[in-house]
Amino acid sequence: xxxxxxxxxxxxxxxxxxxxxxxxxxxxxxxxxxxxxxxxxxxxxxxxxxxxxxxxxxxxxxxxxxxxxxxxxxxxxxxxxxxxxxxxxxxxxxxxxxxxxxxxxxxxxxxxxxxxxxxxxxxxxxxxxxxxxxxxxxxxxxxxxxxxxxxxxxxxxxxxxxxxxxxxxxxxxxxxxxxxxxxxxxxxxxxxxxxxxxxxxxxxxxxxxxxxxxxxxxxxxxxxxxxxxxxxxxxxxxxxxxxxxxxxxxxxxxxxxxxxxxxxxxxxxxxxxxxxxxxxxxxxxxxxxxx
RNA sequence: GGAGCCGUAGCCAAGCGGUAAGGCAUAGGUCUGCAACACCUUGAUCGCCGGUUCAAAUCCGGCCGGCUCCU
Numbered sequence: 492x493x494x495x496x497x498x499x500x501x502x503x504x505x506x507x508x509x510x511x512x513x514x515x516x517x518x519x520x521x522x523x524x525x526x527x528x529x530x531x532x533x534x535x536x537x538x539x540x541x542x543x544x545x546x547x548x549x550x551x552x553x554x555x556x557x558x559x560x561x562x563x564x565x566x567x568x569x570x571x572x573x574x575x576x577x578x579x580x581x582x583x584x585x586x587x588x589x590x591x592x593x594x595x596x597x598x599x600x601x602x603x604x605x606x607x608x609x610x611x612x613x614x615x616x617x618x619x620x621x622x623x624x625x626x627x628x629x630x631x632x633x634x635x636x637x638x639x640x641x642x643x644x645x646x647x648x649x650x651x652x653x654x655x656x657x658x659x660x661x662x663x664x665x666x667x668x669x670x671x672x673x674x675x676x677x678x679x680x681x682x683x684x685x686x687x688x689x690x691x692x693x694x695x696x697x698x699x700x701x702x703x704x705x706x707x708x709x710x711x712x713x714x715x716x717x718x719x720x721x722x723x724x725x726x727x728x729x730x731x732x733x734x735x736x737x738x739x740x741x742x743x744x745x746x747x748x749x750x751x752x753x754x755x756x757x758x759x760x761x762x763x764x765x766x767x768x769x770x771x772x773x774x775x776x777x778x779x780x781x782x
Numbered sequence: 783g784g785a786g787c788c789g790u791a792g793c794c795a796a797g798c799g800g801u802a803a804g805g806c807a808u809a810g811g812u813c814u815g816c817a818a819c820a821c822c823u824u825g826a827u828c829g830c831c832g833g834u835u836c837a838a839a840u841c842c843g844g845c846c847g848g849c850u851c852c853u
Contacts, residue, residue, distance in 0.1 A: 502818075527818060537818085564815050593817055602814060610816080634812080639821040642813080649815075716818045740807080745818045751811060 493579050494519075495667055496781055497595060498588040499753050500674035501746040503685040505765065507540050509674065510588040512774045514548045517584045517781070522574060523553035524598065525589030527715050529567075530556045532704060535697040536717030538688070558709040565604040568597045575667065587669070592752045601664045610648045622647070630656040671760045672777050673753060680767075682743055689739045692717065701725075716741045 494517070500506040514521055523529065527537045531554055534541075539554060551574045556562050575598070578585045587595060597604060614622055622643040626633055629650055635642045650656055676684075701721040704712055712718040717738050724734040753760070761780060765773055 525818090526816095561816085564817080568815095591817065593814075597814075600814095604815065608815060636812085636821055639812095641816095641820045645815070645820095711816080714816075714819070719818090741818075747809090748818090752813075752817090755811085755813075 493582050494584045494781055495575070495579075495599075495669035496584070496586045496777070497599070497669050497671045497757075498586055498674070498777075499592070499595075499671060499757065499760065500588075500590075501676065501681060501749045501753075502590050502742060503538075503681060503688055503746065504674045504676045505684075505767070505770070506588050506590075506674060507538070507544065509765075509770060509773060509777075510586050511540075511544065511546055511548050512770065513777055514584075514586050515546070516774060516778050517586070519584035519586045520549040520551065520578060522551045522571060522585060522587045522598075523589050524571075524587050524591055524595045525553075526591040526594060528553050528589060529562065530554075530558055530711070532558055533700070533712075533715065533718065535692050535695050535700050536715065538692075558704070558707075558711055563608075564594055564597050565606055565608065567594050568602065568604055571598040579667075590749055592749065592756055596756060599665055599667045599669055601666055605653050608649060608652045610645060612644075612648060612651070614644055614647065619643070670781055671757050672780075673757075673760045673762050674765050674773070675762045676765050681746060685742050685746060686739050689717075689735065689742065692738075693735060697721070698731075716745060 496513070496517070496519070498506055498510050498513070500509075510521055513519070523540075525537075527533065528539055529552060530537070533539065540550065552567070552570060571594075575585065587598070589595070596602065617625070619637050619640055622640065623635070623637040626635060626643050626646050629647075633646065633656075635646060637643075646656075697717060698721060701712075701718050702725060704718065705722055705725050713722060720729075720734040720737040720741065723729045723737075724731050729737070763773055763776055
């Protein structure tokens with residue numbers, strides 16, 4: 492019977508290396524669950540796992556999307572489950588790793604997602620208060636904050652597309668049996684790693700990579716850390732120094748959000764303390780605990 | 783040596799006599815669809831000393847520190 496291991500960890504925690512070494516040990520294959528790693532043409536800024544780093548381990552759902560291609564969490568759920576089912580059928584162990592927790596949830600839990608559930612109406616003529624009132628009428632138990640316009644709009648679109656007033660119900664039943672591991676790294680160490688990683692990205696040519704893509708005007712690039720800040724620099728809105736500091740800061744903030752979200756969403760997590768001087772120990776710990 | 787301006791939380795900054803706006807950062811948190819998103823919560827007694835006043839970050843004097851100009 493194949494095992495499913497979910498390797499959680501903040502950006503910069505070292506998931507990639509651990510996942511590949513673990514895959515070798517478990518004879519497993521890897522499904523990527525990081526939204527930005529799915530895109531082609533961005534590599535330095537997203538720390539895309541290179542072919543060399545993969546070291547012969549089969550990876551799925553990585554480096555396959557065009558930057559202007561639409562791909563929703565619904566698509567991911569579908570594609571991911573197909574792959575997962577095939578691997579299970581063939582008795583192959585699988586490791587799921589990546590920073591997009593919501594994608595992992597949608598993949599492994601009973602999330603009812605509907606195809607083509609697009610945001611058709613932005614409700615630009617309504618104030619936050621008016622939007623909130625509309626949402627309250629449809630579902631008085633919703634916990635969406637008045638100021639969270641993006642979520643309010645999404646709720647209303649969702650309702651009109653599906654007729655469902657979804658509020659976080661029935662989403663915590665797992666469909667697949669999986670073990671969750673969280674690479675626990677002390678805040679100060681993680682932040683140092685993040686800061687030096689950004690410096691390394693710059694030294695490895697991130698500016699050139701970003702500039703090339705900047706000229707092609709892909710909209711997603713204004714949402715991806717590393718590219719959105721450099722875009723501001725290319726537009727002469729900030730200096731290079733400011734852009735670099737912003738990249739570091741935004742990455743740290745993202746890591747912080749990941750931490751709260753992982754801990755909040757996945758209740759059966761096993762925490763693994765990471766010692767960077769001895770990563771083999773971590774791999775061994777996970778390996779033994781997964782048997 | 784003289785003249786002027788300035789000194790408010792880690793940073794930026796409002797207030798100009800009635801008991802410290804706001805923004806950013808930090809920290810904590812929320813979360814079913816563009817999720818590396820969006821949102822919530824979070825702090826000081828105002829350079830120091832003295833004076834005036836019922837009351838001073840706000841007025842006066844001295845000192846310290848910074849900036850600009852003049853000789």
